[in-house]
Amino acid sequence: MDITFASSLPADAMLVAHVVNRGDAPAGLEPVLVEGARAARFKGGAGQLFEGFVERGGKIVRVALSGAGEGDAADRGINCEKAGAAIAGKYLCSGETAVVLDLTGSGLSAAEAASVLFGLRLRSWRYDAYRTRMKDEQKKTLAGVTVVGAPDGTEDAWAKEAALAEGVEFARVLAAEPPNLLYPVEFVARCEKALAGTGVEIVVLDDAEMEKLGMGSLLGVGLGSERDSRLLCMKWMGGNPGDRPTAFVGKGVTFDTGGISLKPGPGMEDMKWDMGGAGAVAGAMVALALRKAKANIIGVCGLVENMPDGRAQRPGDIVTSMSGQTIEVLNTDAEGRLVLCDALTWTQQQFDPVAVVDFATLTGAMIIALGNEHGGLFSNDDTLAERLLSAGQATGDKLWRFPLSPAYDKLIDSPIADMKNVGPRGAGSITAAQFLQRFIDKDRPWAHCDIAGMVWADKPGQTWDKGATGYGVRIMDRYVRDVLEG
Ligand code: BES
Numbered sequence: 001m002d003i004t005f006a007s008s009l010p011a012d013a014m015l016v017a018h019v020v021n022r023g024d025a026p027a028g029l030e031p032v033l034v035e036g037a038r039a040a041r042f043k044g045g046a047g048q049l050f051e052g053f054v055e056r057g058g059k060i061v062r063v064a065l066s067g068a069g070e071g072d073a074a075d076r077g078i079n080c081e082k083a084g085a086a087i088a089g090k091y092l093c094s095g096e097t098a099v100v101l102d103l104t105g106s107g108l109s110a111a112e113a114a115s116v117l118f119g120l121r122l123r124s125w126r127y128d129a130y131r132t133r134m135k136d137e138q139k140k141t142l143a144g145v146t147v148v149g150a151p152d153g154t155e156d157a158w159a160k161e162a163a164l165a166e167g168v169e170f171a172r173v174l175a176a177e178p179p180n181l182l183y184p185v186e187f188v189a190r191c192e193k194a195l196a197g198t199g200v201e202i203v204v205l206d207d208a209e210m211e212k213l214g215m216g217s218l219l220g221v222g223l224g225s226e227r228d229s230r231l232l233c234m235k236w237m238g239g240n241p242g243d244r245p246t247a248f249v250g251k252g253v254t255f256d257t258g259g260i261s262l263k264p265g266p267g268m269e270d271m272k273w274d275m276g277g278a279g280a281v282a283g284a285m286v287a288l289a290l291r292k293a294k295a296n297i298i299g300v301c302g303l304v305e306n307m308p309d310g311r312a313q314r315p316g317d318i319v320t321s322m323s324g325q326t327i328e329v330l331n332t333d334a335e336g337r338l339v340l341c342d343a344l345t346w347t348q349q350q351f352d353p354v355a356v357v358d359f360a361t362l363t364g365a366m367i368i369a370l371g372n373e374h375g376g377l378f379s380n381d382d383t384l385a386e387r388l389l390s391a392g393q394a395t396g397d398k399l400w401r402f403p404l405s406p407a408y409d410k411l412i413d414s415p416i417a418d419m420k421n422v423g424p425r426g427a428g429s430i431t432a433a434q435f436l437q438r439f440i441d442k443d444r445p446w447a448h449c450d451i452a453g454m455v456w457a458d459k460p461g462q463t464w465d466k467g468a469t470g471y472g473v474r475i476m477d478r479y480v481r482d483v484l485e486g
């Protein structure tokens with residue numbers, strides 16, 4: 001989506017959109033539109049859209065009124081995104097190729113105007129790379145937005161949000177790519193390409209290097225795959241040179257068959273997005289680097305493919321993690337924690353981060369608990385947890401906190417090794433988090449986000465079509481803005 005700013009309404013504008021607050025009579029509009037909106041019960045609710053046709057300067061013009069909700073709502077930014085998203089949702093495949101967003105008299109602030117554009121851009125993302133036989137009415141037509149009447153400062157505010165949109169879209173592409181084409185080595189290549197020239201430093205560990213470091217847990221998961229595993233580290237040092245970094249760590253299982261503990265066939269294709277945590281971390285690095293965030297951030301992705309094979313690990317195997325702790329692998333489908341634990345150990349040893357936050361599509365149990373409305377948050381630090389919860393609230397990538405405690409931790413003790421990789425049936429998401437906590441240094445603020453239900457959507461939402469959502473990128477970006485740059 002090409003977004004440009006202009007000082008006056010283009011003479012050839014055929015589609016003009018206005019943003020309207022709830023209850024406000026749309027100022028300066030033709031009576032026929034005002035009356036039409038009233039008759040259609042258009043009230044300016046967030047995401048509500050009314051369309052009419054009027055004659056302007058001797059031409060028939062298509063006019064959209066898009067609602068932004070209450071002018072003073074706490075979630076005003078999100079409501080403005082919905083106003084932009086509604087325009088994209090309505091006209092994306094309409095045959096219209098350009099829309100003029102006329103913000104004259106809208107009363108929006110620069111930040112709110114940027115939010116409208118952000119919603120419009122995010123909602124217009126769709127991945128058609130592999131669709132070669134689309135009918136005309138299926139094709140995306142809307143390609144450009146011209147903004148007129150924007151409040152002062154909108155262009156600067158938008159530049160920052162455009163960087164974030166870039167990051168969200170990158171995360172979505174990674175999640176949407178099929179698993180035959182996106183495997184660990186290719187994931188790394190995509191990140192190298194996306195981050196080239198941004199100033200992000202990239203370090204990649206291959207199987208042999210990880211072997212040398214003793215990452216027996218991560219490597220064990222990749223044993224059944226023909227594809228090599230990788231540990232990807234992306235370093236953005238935009239803050240004070242002496243400041244210890246904050247680390248984001250992602251689960252990047254490019255396909256999860258379950259391994260020898262094979263998953264049932266129906267729905268297994270969903271496991272192509274089992275790299276959604278890593279995708280979100282990579283997307284966040286793109287966003288932070290493009291907007292030149294004044295913060296030191298490390299992004300680490302543990303990348304493997306979990307396949308059943310003659311060389312695959314078996315239920316009952318015992319592996320030794322980089323931390324030295326041994327793990328009895330009772331279920332090869334509980335592989336995410338096996339990947340993350342070594343990634344977490346390496347990250348802490350390498351960077352001594354002030355805080356570590358991991359993102360992972362870790363447990364199906366998370367979806368049972370929260371559905372597709374919240375990611376699950378687990379943390380050993382109340383301040384960190386509060387900050388992540390507010391970042392989620394502010395961006396709409398919502399989180400909900402779950403408990404950790406020694407009583408849950410006990411459930412993963414093993415009679416033959418230091419721990420087992422699965423607990424009993426109950427509290428599956430919590431025992432998974434307890435497992436990760438065993439690899440977190442004492443006194444290190446850490447949070448785990450189980451985003452199993454959030455990476456992919458079966459139906460369109462406010463700022464996404466059905467498919468990859470890019471969930472998590474905005475949490476990290478917002479956390480950096482509010483906590484590290486604020
Ligand atoms: N990647 C899955 C979790 C998942 C399931 C994410 C469905 C998204 C949708 C994970 O690796 C897994 O298989 N977890 C097991 C753990 C169990 C064996 C303890 C699960 O949730 O069933």
Ligand code: MN
Nearest residue numbers: 256333334335
């Ligand atoms: Mn699994």
Ligand code: ZN
Nearest residue numbers: 253256274336
């Ligand atoms: Zn998995």
